[in-house]
Amino acid sequence: MKMNKTQKWRILLPLVVVALMMILATPVFAQDGGPGEEISDISLSINIMWMIIGGFIVFFMQAGFALVETGFTRNKNVAHTMLMNMMVFCIGAVGYWLTGFAFQFGAVNLAYPEVARAGVIAGEWAHSPVTLGDWTGLLATPLLRIGQFGIIGGSGFMLAGIGTNVGILAFFLFQMVFMDTAATIPTGSMAERVKFIGFVIMSLWVSMFIYPLVAGWIWGGGWIQNLGRSLGLGNGAVDFAGSGPVHMIGGCVALAGALVIGPRIGKFNKDGSANTIPGHSISLGVLGTIILFFGWFGFNPGSSLGFLGGFRDLAVIAAVNTLLAGAAGGCSAMTYMWLLGPTKKPDPGMSVNGVLAGLVAITAPCAFVDGWAAVVIGLIAGVLVCLASVWIEKWGIDDPVGAVPVHFFNGLFGVLAVGIFANGNPATAAWNGVETPVTGLLYGGSTQIIAQTIEVVSVFVAAFGLSYVFFKVLAGFNLLRVSREVELQGLDIPEMGVVGYPVDWEPSNLEDEVPAALPGTATKKAFGTAD
Amino acid sequence: MKMNKTQKWRILLPLVVVALMMILATPVFAQDGGPGEEISDISLSINIMWMIIGGFIVFFMQAGFALVETGFTRNKNVAHTMLMNMMVFCIGAVGYWLTGFAFQFGAVNLAYPEVARAGVIAGEWAHSPVTLGDWTGLLATPLLRIGQFGIIGGSGFMLAGIGTNVGILAFFLFQMVFMDTAATIPTGSMAERVKFIGFVIMSLWVSMFIYPLVAGWIWGGGWIQNLGRSLGLGNGAVDFAGSGPVHMIGGCVALAGALVIGPRIGKFNKDGSANTIPGHSISLGVLGTIILFFGWFGFNPGSSLGFLGGFRDLAVIAAVNTLLAGAAGGCSAMTYMWLLGPTKKPDPGMSVNGVLAGLVAITAPCAFVDGWAAVVIGLIAGVLVCLASVWIEKWGIDDPVGAVPVHFFNGLFGVLAVGIFANGNPATAAWNGVETPVTGLLYGGSTQIIAQTIEVVSVFVAAFGLSYVFFKVLAGFNLLRVSREVELQGLDIPEMGVVGYPVDWEPSNLEDEVPAALPGTATKKAFGTAD
């Protein structure tokens, strides 16, 4: 297939006219500072406000992950699990600032073909979101590409050269918290046995390299994103908010980590059957799930990267579908467990994972499908997560919080769901630079599913494969798993120096108490600490 | 009273001119895509962004309810109470999508009289919010009406026919989370003894039928909303954010449920006196309260359904009054308990409920009253909730978390407070299609209080009455209350299969441990799980 000179990244054709007018109109009005210039400024503010508030809400998901993972693991590992979930953000933010953003988006504006003019009226294709201002000349340096296929970016390390381009700065913030979602997933599958130093190195692995590499292929102007133009496969790989880039990458790392680190002591019996190891707090786990659901309203609708015209419309559609699919996933998982589960009860743990599964599965297709399809996707996801939880135990994989069933399996399902359920909404024409709208099998689109399948396979091969090797190396240096003694004792004291829920410290010898010489004690008599 | 051809739903006269100009100006500019069209698009974006972010924040209230209800009930029912609070959203969302939205708003655009043209310049009255775009021809099919009184809507089932009208989709999301607030209230009053299956059916009852029916009368173009035009009673029932539709409906269902299900074993003594049954976690309860307070900033200000001109002004007034009333409610309840309560201490449980009471009471009047009135309303609410808690115990009602004192009594008070404190702000002229502004007794409005009283009576009769019958039927089928044995044991194991806070599982026989054949174990030696 020949190059298409109008290819754009996430640009909707109907918006091109308006955007073009704005750009053309601006110089005219700019001379007298008239409404045109102000409207242009207002439009940029609205788009950035939407995206950055979305980013804040996504940040808050870190609290949700912390609670889900800690709630569904044991008391003796609370401090360890909880701190991993806070530090993964801190370490990841620094790592993503150092190299991650540059690898993922450093060539987004010049990956394929070689034109940096920000979108829209460019004679040739550029990637920069038209909603976020003018990126001319920035993020336009590939580190590696094969012909016209973008492989990895090479500018924007430590935000150098970005200056005060606030569109890019806001975009950095938004993408950083997305990366963090991927990075925090493996802490769940390796919980209760991973060394803290291993976790730190894993956080750098995800934030600095593996996530940026693979997610860049789909969102950073890379080769999977361009399968529509290059091979005529639908609109290329289409992923609105990241069932693939975020959840499946995170799920692949989680799967590789769980495989290499091996199951917790006692998880499996001689006959290969698995024991249930309950977490320590349903309260925290469910609270975390509700927080994650809330966060998904930043995650999915925020991924429109704008809130005017068609971008607003897609954002609202994404919000409603997110609500419906998450709810449906909870309902179907609860019902499945109630009718067919081992306890024949509405199991809290699987209900929680059903909600999360529905949310993960709708993440890629959220802006492309009808409400009924969102419900169907959610219902399927809720059952899929129950089945996948059984499968991985049969395969001998121990995943304490269900990270693999939720994020890997339903991320995979979500990517494919675009190829099945996308309704050919005309507003999505020009997605990834292909003129036809995003259309799935049920609406007559025969090749979109192929692009989605390639996304799934590529993500798996790269993210799982490379991470498997990475974890093997970590394990080889004895940096991955705590000793048997530490695991049995619980990781909190040996690794962190404190337990999660200390019993109240009390003075051991009150006779020895001598605070008399200390500041403030001169007034002690006055306020009556009798002595 | 004769029909008024300019009646509108929540339309402020001062805005009509601006909106009219925008509509008239649009075609002119549209030809050249000039500022007019862009401004129209920007305005829609601002309004929807405000409302949908408000909706997200309201969603998060579900976490608050979960924590308040679970924190103020016992350890042995943690998993049950927590999961109810998550699943009420999942079930409710599906139920509201199936029928609730259609019943509540299916005729909002053609209830009375028969004109669907979206507001403003329509020759006759239409209900669609002018802030949310053009709804022409949509949500205009009543299922039942008596003459010109809207009783129940009949279009929009499963969002069918709504297409990609994003104003309506965003409105659906916002109204869905409001419904959920009503649906989650009864789980508090029936906690620690309701069967999970009974809770599921109750969730469907509220989301699919009783809330949509009654709330539609006040917000969906129904007969109570139109008492101003039909009977000359002020501006008809006025309720900015739902002291009546949300909190009092929820409180009525909670009251009916508590009455039918009966008190917990041991709550009352032979002499009719009540025992205090403390909850298990003040931390979770107070955390939940702060989350709810936060959520109220989406709930009340978001109910302006727009953020331009007068809508913005009312939203800001609502925000400040919400802050003041919630704070004042906490202060007065704490002080009341400290001075007059049984323990003569600043009781945490009642302080929490004082905050919530202040918030519930300000919900209806939040945009209509001065700051000092918000403080007064909050102070009264904080005392009222203390008194009501005593009253219901005297009546033999056991309400573990105070859902009835908070939501029923203060919802009722809040509705009446509009009729007392509404300050006649000119910006509220044309509310519900009546030209005079919303004016309470203290400012010379003599009939508004009558409309508010009719709202209160109607909500009580319908929501309490029908729900009482509903719960009786549930009880008749033995679907409502767990057995005595289950209640004494705690509902968690019998109903959910897990306890809320499991003790750490440990391997029972370490000699039996044989993970050797499992994936990943080949590397075990490498990372030193000595054996």
Added chain:
Amino acid sequence: MKMNKTQKWRILLPLVVVALMMILATPVFAQDGGPGEEISDISLSINIMWMIIGGFIVFFMQAGFALVETGFTRNKNVAHTMLMNMMVFCIGAVGYWLTGFAFQFGAVNLAYPEVARAGVIAGEWAHSPVTLGDWTGLLATPLLRIGQFGIIGGSGFMLAGIGTNVGILAFFLFQMVFMDTAATIPTGSMAERVKFIGFVIMSLWVSMFIYPLVAGWIWGGGWIQNLGRSLGLGNGAVDFAGSGPVHMIGGCVALAGALVIGPRIGKFNKDGSANTIPGHSISLGVLGTIILFFGWFGFNPGSSLGFLGGFRDLAVIAAVNTLLAGAAGGCSAMTYMWLLGPTKKPDPGMSVNGVLAGLVAITAPCAFVDGWAAVVIGLIAGVLVCLASVWIEKWGIDDPVGAVPVHFFNGLFGVLAVGIFANGNPATAAWNGVETPVTGLLYGGSTQIIAQTIEVVSVFVAAFGLSYVFFKVLAGFNLLRVSREVELQGLDIPEMGVVGYPVDWEPSNLEDEVPAALPGTATKKAFGTAD
């Protein structure tokens, strides 16, 4: 230095042109209701929406403070600590409404010199933020000034006279939640031994007087803010979001309180060495930290008080720097403790405080520094908080949750950091009415650091000094510290009447149970509570 007639508060020169055009253009368009008037209304909406959503998010920080303080204190004081953190908002809101806002901002619009015309094109100086509409004639009454130096405001008590000026109402909400952050800090340093009545009075002290007084000097048009115009010291004291006004004031009160109240029983040994008194829940503490981090995205970026043009740009820069500094603070504190701490482990408590320290330190400079500087500031803050924690113990100060190391030391550092790292971004020209941009030592600004130092010294002298006297008086009336017996027992039962985590109440004598005569019990047989 002579008076500069164009001095403004937080006005950016580049915006003056645009704002001027808007004001000039408005009357022209207003005649026909054209785009000019609409754009003016839209601009106000965007600015207020940004600020008020920021305010909501800052409110939510109260949950974070509650969890951090409660999580890092003991079980026996849970109800007491948790309720303090909820009630400090309730009491503070009322106190700030009564007098605080009036003292802090009551003369912001006429402090120096005597011109109330809202900013920008005023011939003389006025303070009102140009982003928030027209404040003409409002908040223009000083209670006390020395010559042209604003000392304390005198209008706006109980919002009287503000009417429906929504710019001011939204500003009140935003400033109220900022005050509350300062007020909640001392509850941490005095936890586990302060009387609840003492806490109540302290809340009034902070909200009604000391915070408004001192913060008004820096933000309310006061003398420190004007050191640029009056003495030629850079741009006067510059503090984007309040390392000084909020955190250092709160830290000063916390320090004074901790000094006067004295250490907890058993904290220090005879030899002056300190015992570690672990809190009761790492889960709650870390959760609270993540919530606070989230809240900081309202705190810092929201402090732009607008989201158009340069205000938007500064807000986005603030957001990215907040993210980077918080993350870097967590990394450096964790690493410091791991390498050099007493346990040689990644200590959760100090990692948490490292994150908070980074956030506090970046609060003042967030909009003025480059990304790399934010990382450096965060790294320093993370180490500083570890060192300061050791210092204060050596000085005999017992601060259970590290309020002084986090808020006092890093607030101080953050204020100075502006004078060191501010990059002279041209967009900050005209800050505080000085034409040159905000420029620190590293970029050749030699006097900014002097203004910042004066801020630090003034805040310390006033906030610490007056609060020290205040607490001495409280102690003199025996209102500050609980008795020795109460402290040893735990404050929950004696002070609050409940414990934080009650054990499940069970009916003591099931034979005595007689609910038969109570409502609802008629149906008991139907649903099977067998008897």
